[in-house]
Amino acid sequence: MTHAWFAASPVPRVLAHRGFVSAQSAADGVVENSFAAVAAAHAIGATYVESDCHLTADGEVVLFHDADLHRVTGDPRPIASVRLAELEDLMAERGGLITLRQALESFPTVRFNLDVKADAAAAPAGRLVAAHAQRVLLTSFSDVRRRRALAAAHHEGGEPATSGGRSTIARIVAAVAAHLPGAAHSAWDDVDALQIPERQGRLRLLTPRLLDAAHERGVEVHVWTVDDPAEMARLLDLGVDGIVTDRADAGLDLLDRRGR
Incomplete structure (x- = not known):
């Protein structure tokens, strides 16, 4: 039976990578994985938003990609050492x-x-998504972390969809x-989706056989993560089911022009 996460729209899908930040929003200081970026993805019609989970020093799961604040805010501290209130202050002018x-x-x-990025975030994230499991896909590069998050969701009565981590993908590709x-x-039985780059170094992961x-x-x-509309079109012609992109606007426009 197809998980409800997939039932929200037909294939192919556009997944808004860390929300959506337009050129104008970026010029205004809005950053990825901010409230404004998620709201913008929703506003342009993105059904699917890809994001990342870390845990603050006081135990709040936040949407943030990096383990530290340096790239986004210039602050070198790890997210795990910063309390929620201070993180809110740092992000206030960034979306x-x-x-x-x-x-x-x-x-x-x-x-x-x-994508659960930190071991400490796995169980708290799983518990939080349990009540919303029909519209959540949980994943992680670490299959151990992914399964820990899924187990926490299951313990609370939720059954999120999931995609494989590195070791699962490696087994399947091999x-x-x-x-x-x-x-x-x-x-194969452990996943609902495979989320992969087309290539990993010199190794081609995406093949017709896969x-x-x-x-x-x-x-x-x-x-x-695919941002060039011509590359998106080529991959859709190959038969992929979804494109993860920073240009959700371009991806959605491409789907509209192709009539899905």
Whole structure:
């Protein structure tokens, strides 16, 4: 049975990477993963927003990509050492901080794709999404962290969708390349989607064979992070199910022009 996260729109999907920040908004100081960026993605019609989870010093799950504040605010401290109130002050002129709780409650029609970035954030994030599990996909580069978040959600009665971490993706890609899809049977059963770059260094991850194997099992393939509309069109022609992009506006326009 298809998870409700996928039922919100037909394929192909556009996933707004860390929300949406237009050139004008960026000039005004708005940054990724801010309240304003999520609101902007929603305003342009993005059903799916990809974001990231970290935990503050006082235990609040916030949407933030990096482990520290340096790139976004110029402050070198780790997020894990900063309390929520201070983080709100730092983000006030950058589009506003958004916590995971605020995101889920303020945007009830948005489907969130949440990458758990910190071990400490896994269980708290899982507990928070449990009541909203029908519109959340949980993932992490770490399969251990991903499963910890899923277990916390399950304990609270929620069943989010999920996509594989590095080790799961590696097993699946290797099995498909070796023409041994059965060798990764348990890995396929563990995911609803594969979210991958087209290439990892010199290794091509996205292949027609991988797409066919995924689709045979009802697993979607989403490619990140693609901002060129011509590249988006090429990938959609290959049969990918979703594009993760900083240019959600361009992606949505492309889908409209193609008539989905």
